Amino acid sequence: NKRHTDAVFTYINSYEIDSDDQTNTGFTQTRKSCCEVEPGSVPCKSLSFPCSNRSDYVYWDGAHFSTEAKAWAFGKRAYKRQSPKDAYPYDISELVKLKLDDSDA
Secondary structure, X not given: OHHHOOOOOOEEOHHHHHHOOOOOOOOOEEEEEOOOEOOOOOOEOOOOOOOOOHHHEXXXXXXXXXXXXXXXXXXXXXXXXXXXXXEEOOOHHHXXXXXXXXXXX
């Protein structure tokens, strides 16, 4: 953007964070989905019943997080990286501390 040549961006590596065992701590089901899905598919099967113990599952349907706990664990890693691979060149906590140009105020 020509108006914001001093803009700063960060990359959050969702694949790395999601696949790391640290983010999946506390879940008993880290690969299986909470609802029934067709093989090789993502959405839940029509009229299928979801699991009753949703907080045990990382994934709802094989692609989407199942619980607030998983989203919270992911968000903490995006905010304050635990590995250099989590975020680049800044995590969110570092990004918000950057000094802005006075013209951006």
